Amino acid sequence: MPRSCTVCSHDLRHVINTELVRGGGNRRIAAEYGLSESSVRRHRADHIPELLARASEAVEAAHADDLLEEVRGLQRRAYAVLGAAEQAQEYRVALAAIREARSNLELLARLVGQLDSTLNVNLSVNSEWIELRALIVGALEPHPDARAAVLAAIRQGEITKNGSGAGEGP
Numbered sequence: 001m002p003r004s005c006t007v008c009s010h011d012l013r014h015v016i017n018t019e020l021v022r023g024g025g026n027r028r029i030a031a032e033y034g035l036s037e038s039s040v041r042r043h044r045a046d047h048i049p050e051l052l053a054r055a056s057e058a059v060e061a062a063h064a065d066d067l068l069e070e071v072r073g074l075q076r077r078a079y080a081v082l083g084a085a086e087q088a089q090e091y092r093v094a095l096a097a098i099r100e101a102r103s104n105l106e107l108l109a110r111l112v113g114q115l116d117s118t119l120n121v122n123l124s125v126n127s128e129w130i131e132l133r134a135l136i137v138g139a140l141e142p143h144p145d146a147r148a149a150v151l152a153a154i155r156q157g158e159i160t161k162n163g164s165g166a167g168e169g170p
């Protein structure tokens with residue numbers, strides 16, 4: 001922002017900018033703040049678009065932060081559900097929680113790496129996912145049928161809610 005712009009260097013530039021963005025007339029604003037009409041016109045044409053672009057970037061960045069925090073909250077809840085389901089040996093619920101946690105991880109990774117939108121998230125090498133998978137497979141140790149079903153579902157890359165086919169007894 002060049003110093004030579006009398007609007008940009010004005011003590012009340014924030015107020016003036018707000019009025020300009022709201023559609024205030026150049027002549028009235030010039031008179032009200034002791035500026036020349038031509039400098040107000042020049043400032044409106046040359047500097048307001050840049051200010052607006054910067055403001056909208058700031059809003060987008062703030063929105064991305066909010067979204068990230070929200071996804072992190074969901075992730076914490078998914079882990080809590082997973083822990084509770086493990087304790088209660090509710091494997092169907094645990095499977096749903098894994099699926100939830102996994103899609104949250106994907107979203108988180110995408111948000112964190114959003115500067116590169118083409119980033120391809122590979123969960124098979126995501127340490128958090130590996131840890132989670134080990135946790136589940138370990139918890140299912142005393143239940144070989146359920147464990148086999150979970151492992152098969154993980155290998156398929158898709159865990160379905162109806163993955164109870166392995167439980168058909170003799």
Ligand SMILES: [Zn+2]
Pocket residue numbers: 005006007008043047
């Ligand atoms: Zn200016």
